[in-house]
Amino acid sequence: xxxxxxxxxxxxxxxxxxxxxxxxxxxxxxxxxxxxxxxxxxxxxxxxxxxxxxxxxxxxxxxxxxxxxxxxxxxxxxxxxxxxxxxxxxxxxxxxxxxxxxxxxxxxxxxxxxxxxxxxxxxxxxxxxxxxxxxxxxxxxxxxxxxxxxxxxxxxxxxxxxxxxxxxxxxxxxxxxxxxxxxxxxxxxxxxxxxxxxxxxxxxxxxxxxxxxxxxxx
Amino acid sequence: xxxxxxxxxxxxxxxxxxxxxxxxxxxxxxxxxxxxxxxxxxxxxxxxxxxxxxxxxxxxxxxxxxxxxxxxxxxxxxxxxxxxxxxxxxxxxxxxxxxxxxxxxxxxxxxxxxxxxxxxxxxxxxxxxxxxxxxxxxxxxxxxxxxxxxxxxxxxxxxxxxxxxxxxxxxxxxxxxxxxxxxxxxxxxxxxxxxxxxxxx
Numbered sequence: 001x002x003x004x005x006x007x008x009x010x011x012x013x014x015x016x017x018x019x020x021x022x023x024x025x026x027x028x029x030x031x032x033x034x035x036x037x038x039x040x041x042x043x044x045x046x047x048x049x050x051x052x053x054x055x056x057x058x059x060x061x062x063x064x065x066x067x068x069x070x071x072x073x074x075x076x077x078x079x080x081x082x083x084x085x086x087x088x089x090x091x092x093x094x095x096x097x098x099x100x101x102x103x104x105x106x107x108x109x110x111x112x113x114x115x116x117x118x119x120x121x122x123x124x125x126x127x128x129x130x131x132x133x134x135x136x137x138x139x140x141x142x143x144x145x146x147x148x149x150x151x152x153x154x155x156x157x158x159x160x161x162x163x164x165x166x167x168x169x170x171x172x173x174x175x176x177x178x179x180x181x182x183x184x185x186x187x188x189x190x191x192x193x194x195x196x197x198x199x200x201x202x203x204x205x206x207x208x209x210x211x212x213x214x215x216x217x218x
Numbered sequence: 219x220x221x222x223x224x225x226x227x228x229x230x231x232x233x234x235x236x237x238x239x240x241x242x243x244x245x246x247x248x249x250x251x252x253x254x255x256x257x258x259x260x261x262x263x264x265x266x267x268x269x270x271x272x273x274x275x276x277x278x279x280x281x282x283x284x285x286x287x288x289x290x291x292x293x294x295x296x297x298x299x300x301x302x303x304x305x306x307x308x309x310x311x312x313x314x315x316x317x318x319x320x321x322x323x324x325x326x327x328x329x330x331x332x333x334x335x336x337x338x339x340x341x342x343x344x345x346x347x348x349x350x351x352x353x354x355x356x357x358x359x360x361x362x363x364x365x366x367x368x369x370x371x372x373x374x375x376x377x378x379x380x381x382x383x384x385x386x387x388x389x390x391x392x393x394x395x396x397x398x399x400x401x402x403x404x405x406x407x408x409x410x411x412x413x414x415x416x417x418x419x
Contacts, residue, residue: 015382091276098283102290109294117298121247124291128254129241131287132234132261135280139265142272143223 004216008151018088018151024213028085028206035202036078039071042195070110074196077103081203084177085210090148093214094138094169097177100203101127104179107196123179130175137169141218153218166215177207226267234260247298251291258284274337278399281406324350331404340400344407367405374398 005024012019021029044067049058077100084096105127109120141161142148153161179200237257244250262284265276295301327346331339377394380387 091279095279095283098287102283102286105287105290105294109290109297112297114298117294121291121294121298124287124294125250125254128251128284128287128291129238129257131280131283132257132264135261136264139268139273139276140227142276143268 005213016149017092018149019086020088020151021086025085025210028209029082032078032081032085032202032206035198036075036082039074039078039195039199044071044195066110066112070107070196073103073106073110074199077107077199077203081199081206084207088150090141090150090153090169090214090218091138093150093210094134094172097134097173097207097211098127098131100207101130101176104200104203107200108179126175130172132172133168134172134176137165137167137172140165140168150214150217161218166218170211170215173207173211177211178204223267223269227264230260230263230267233263248295251288251295255284255288258288278337278403278406285406320350332400335396335400337399337403340403341407343400343404347404348407363405366401370398370401370405372398374402 005022008020008022009026010021044062046059046062049060051057080096080099080103084093084100087093087096105120105124108123109117111117111120138148141153144162144165145153145160147153234257237253237260241250241253241257244253262277262280265280266273268276324346327349328343331342331346333339334342373394375398377391377398380391380394384391
């Protein structure tokens with residue numbers, strides 16, 4: 001078995017779906033956990049616009065309902081990232097990645113601002129289009145190798161995932177799980193977002209690191 | 219090399235490529251959303267090409283992800299374009315609204331679905347429910363669908379726990395899971411084509 005992420009420390013089998021922790025995925029899991037706890041505990045900030053050329057400033061008023069929704073989406077995003085970090089099943093990983101995509105769209109789209117919602121809509125279109133390569137990659141893996149378990153696929157005798165399929169998976173995850181910069185940017189510059197916007201960037205980073213590990217392993 | 223799977227995969231890939239080519243030319247946001255929803259179908263077809271029990275188990279989450287994203291995006295689209303619901307009185311065709319035919323056809327579909335049970339049966343029941351609702355009810359009632367779906371999910375999970383912890387009661391587990399997936403798929407199917415911009419907001 002090729003061990004990019006180190007030797008698995010702990011296995012948690014649910015039937016044939018085995019959750020496993022390697023030092024690599026454990027680190028990522030803890031990172032997601034810490035940030036989810038931070039999102040739960042922290043108080044959202046209010047964005048202040050200084051009026052140019054004067055002493056006045058404006059505070060943006062955000063309704064509690066909007067903040068609640070964004071917090072819920074951020075927590076869901078954290079949970080989905082945690083799941084994606086530790087799952088040992090390729091299809092589960094695809095599902096968690098698309099869950100991260102949906103929650104990222106939700107975090108951005110909760111802002112009542114036309115520009116931000118436009119950005120969220122475009123990101124959502126990309127995410128939806130990316131389900132095709134993502135699920136196609138997982139399904140073709142199952143049909144060529146006969147298993148979806150990453151632990152099984154890591155055994156060189158079983159492994160034989162074609163390069164094109166790995167490409168499909170990476171393409172799908174790029175569209176689905178990784179928030180493109182324009183979505184995060186629209187959020188950061190135009191909308192009061194901290195600390196929830198952090199989840200967009202963090203989940204993208206985590207999903208990116210994990211998919212690289214998976215593609216190198218299988 | 220060119221067995222049935224490869225031919226099917228090739229066909230699906232070609233249809234996906236056609237979809238993406240159309241998507242690249244389209245500029246209107248709503249049309250792009252609809253085309254992308256069309257592109258989801260090849261992705262389900264690729265999973266279905268596995269042709270095993272696993273495929274049936276994998277299609278449901280794939281379908282759910284697709285519907286969830288479509289619902290979320292259509293909601294964003296409504297907010298973005300500031301569209302509000304206008305009172306539309308359903309399919310206001312007197313013959314359909316008063317006749318017994320929709321009820322009879324729906325009852326047949328639901329009855330046949332219950333006999334089939336499982337995934338296919340759920341799809342049929344959902345179809346019957348959609349047909350009845352669009353021919354009778356002017357509004358979409360999501361609370362009921364959500365409740366049925368939630369109960370079905372709980373039954374499904376409970377059945378899995380029975381399988382895991384009390385394998386000797388496997389028959390109760392099978393029945394619970396069958397009923398759960400039946401209701402779950404029918405709830406999912408009856409959500410199709412709705413835009414969630416109705417009177418529930």
